[in-house]
Amino acid sequence: MKHFPNLFSSASLGKVILKNRLIFGPHATSLGCDGKVTEELIAYHEARARGGAGLIILEGATIHETYAYPEQFIYLGSDKCIPGIKKLTDRCHQYDCRVIGQLFHAGRAVRISLDGSQSVAWAPSEIPDERYRIVPKEMPREMIYEIIEAYSEAALRLQKAGCDGVEVLAGMGYLVAQFMNPSTNQRKDEFGGSFENRLRFLSEILIKTRAKVGGEFVIGIRVSGDELDGLGLDANDMLKICKTIDDKQLVDYFNVIASSSATPFGWIRVFPPMEIKPLYAAPFAKEIRKNVSRPVILGGRINQPQEAEKIISEGVADFCAMVRPFIADPEFAIKAESGNSEHIRACVACNQACVGHRLAHFPVSCIQYPESGREQIYGELELVKKAQKVMVVGGGPAGMKAAIVAANRGHSVEIFEKSAQLGGQVLLAQQLPGREEFGGVATNLAHELQATTAITHLNQEVTAQTITEFAADVVIIATGSVARKADLDLDEKTDIVYAHDIIENNKKTANSVVVADWRCDWVGLGVAEKLAQQGCHVRLVVNGFVAGEQIQSIVRDAWIAKLHRLGVEITSFARLFGSVENSVFFQHISSHEPLVFEDVGTLVIAHGYYSNSSLMDSLKTFNGHLVSIGDCVQPRSVEEAVLEG
Incomplete structure (x- = not known):
């Protein structure tokens, strides 16, 4: 029986045949260096090629000095890029995986240059960028033609480097989209005004590129089926653009997503967190596919092979582009094709180590699979020459990952958890509104653990005596x-509830609630949302510059938007000081001035966590090989727990 027969059927993009319809989509990785491909980037993509992807579309590479930062990007403005890309394509081609390079210019969405200073942002017109709060400089005609030439030269370099095609990023509110959009293009020359003129920049790029690379080389464009921000190109605009490009026979395919970098609201959909429903861009891709003659790729929150199979079988799109699912599990395609889709390490759209790392200019990774982006460090697990008896105490993410790795290396492993279920803090996080998907971290780790030879003991408290009697080689x-x-100094007459009691035990509160959030993470945001959904009037007071300061910015921004819709009031820069009956006192952390909230029915305290080091402390005289990992070393996040495991 063939699993997912439509998904794993071959199909063509232009003159190139792909072995299946699964594409590892374009995304910034921060694995480049000095504008060139590195061994780390090659190993990263090779892992996905080996894992069964039919096509890899490389991250957007910059093509001109007007947008040449940051250094972790690949720069196609000179021939220096060719050897590294050639090495990458050769490594991927050995697995029958095709490679397409993407060309990128952000236009007005530029904040810094290579030295950290504010560089000049060039755009079609001097229309401010809302997200970066930048007023760009209008491009002179000479620069426009120079950049068009730079696009075509960059495509030629990709061809020389062994790529099978090139994709022009024409969506997400970046430079090409800025030219197409009448709200950002108010030029009076041949590149502005009419629809045809606004499309001229993209058309000239595609015409010039085809003349350079010939008819065999694949040319595609990535577009936003709708920019979804109310300020940019909507579904009707994009349908007209795609039909025109198709009628002119300028491309071999359309890669459709739905987002914009121009506003915070649109930016959330560039890297959609779990609040954004899966397949959110599917309606736009379907409509475009009905109206063009070239293949359509759909991207955006496609998490499972079942979803991808349905997209292909129902004619929504011809191919499915996935990014985070392949980051979480490089073997996504192989597992699906071989009938082992239940073993896929499903992405939970937390954005923490993938998008979060990238936006902080660190290499991309995954909280569930820290090997991603670190393939050169971890590589393939080596079997040990002599197995040891390993005891793991604690069945949270750190303990489970440690047990999995140790067992897969050939050790004899037993893991002990005092509660009835594996998962640790993840089991709390998944109970918050809209965060159910986060529970997949525990589910995925538990599945991986079950597939090993490790023995799991639940409902078993471990003491120093237990450890001594177990006589493990490593604990x-x-x-x-x-x-x-x-x-x-909190008054006993004040109704005080701790956040974890609300999450874990559904502890009841009064209708008027102040949430004192010291940590500025998911706990304060989640408890505030939960109480507001129950009809409480909630004020969230955070000990930082913004609620959710500790979590990934896109997840934070989406969460704050939900709180705004629920009427939650947010006060920043305030630490809890004390209370007297129904009055709660805070102190502004910058001015040290008091902040007083009266008539508070319940004070909810979210003051973070302490390391549970009691067992470790009791083992000071233990003579065996003892290691501590995760939150019992220092309270942090799931990412660090799994990485240390």
Whole structure:
């Protein structure tokens, strides 16, 4: 029986035949260096090629000095890029995986240059960028033609480097889209005004590129089926653009997403968190596919092979582009094709180590699979020559990952968890509104653990005596963390509830609630949302510059938007100081001035966690090989727990 027969059928993009319809989509990785491909970037893409992807579309590479930052991007403005890309394409081609390079210019969406200073942002017109709050400089005609030439020269370099095609990023509110959009293009020359003139920049790029690379080389464009920000190109605009490009026979395919970098609202959909429903861009791709003659690729929150199969079989799109699912599991395609889709390490759209790392200019990775982006460091697990008896104490993410790795290397492993279920803090996080998907972290790790030879013991408290009697060669302590109590001058007449009791035990509160959030992470945001959904009037007071300061910015911004819709009031820069009956006192952390909130029905305290180090402390005289990992070392996040495991 063939699994997912439509998804794993071959199909053509232009003159290139792909072995299946699964594409590892374009995304910035921060794995380049000095504008060139590195061994780390090659190993990263090779892992996905080996894992069964039919096509890899490389990250957007910059093509002109007017947008040549940051250094982790690939720069196609000179021939220096060719050897590295050639090495990458050769490595991917050995797995029958095709490679297409993407060309990128951000236009007005530029913040810094290579030395960290504010560089000049060039755009079709001097229309401010809302997200970066930049007023760009209008491009002179000579520069426009120079950049068009740079696009075509960059495509030629990709061809020389062994790529099978080139994709022009024409969506997401970046330079090409800025030319197409009448709200950002108010030029009076041949590149502005009429629809045909606004499309001229893209058309000239495609015409010039085809003349350079010939008819065999694949040319495609990535477009936003709708920019979804109310300010940019909507579905009707994009349908007209795609039909015109198709009628002119300028491309071999359309790669459709739905987002814009121009506004915070549109930016959330560039890297959609779990609040954004899967397949959110499917309606736009379907409509474009009905009206063009070239193949259509759909991207955006396609998480499972079942979803991808349905997209192909129902004619929504011809191919499916996935990014984060392949980051979470490089073997996504092989597992699906071989009938092992239940073993796929499904992405939970947390954005923490993939998008979060990239936006902080660190290499892309995954909280569930820290090997991603670190292929050169971890590589393939080596079997040990002599197995050891390993005891893991704690069944949270750190403990499970440690047990998985140790067992897969050939050790004899037993893991002990004091509760009835593996998962640790993840089991709390998944109980918050809209965060159910995050529970997949625990589910995926538990599935991986079950597939090993490790033995799991639930409902078993471990003491120093237990460890001594077990006589393991190696003991790994992963006992996590416990909620931190507030050591403050709080009146016993004040109704005080701790956040973890609301999450775990549905502890009831009064209708008027102040949430004191010291950590500025998912706990304060989630509890505030949960109480607001129950009809409470909620004020979230955070000990930082913004609520959710500790979590990935796109996830944070989407969450704050939900709180705004629910009427939650947010006060920043305030630490909890004390209370008297129904009055709660805070102190502004910058001015040290008092902030007083009256008539507070319930004070909810979210003051973070302490390391649960009691077991480790009791083992000070233990003579065996002892290691501690995760939150019991220091309370952090799932990412660090799994990485240390």
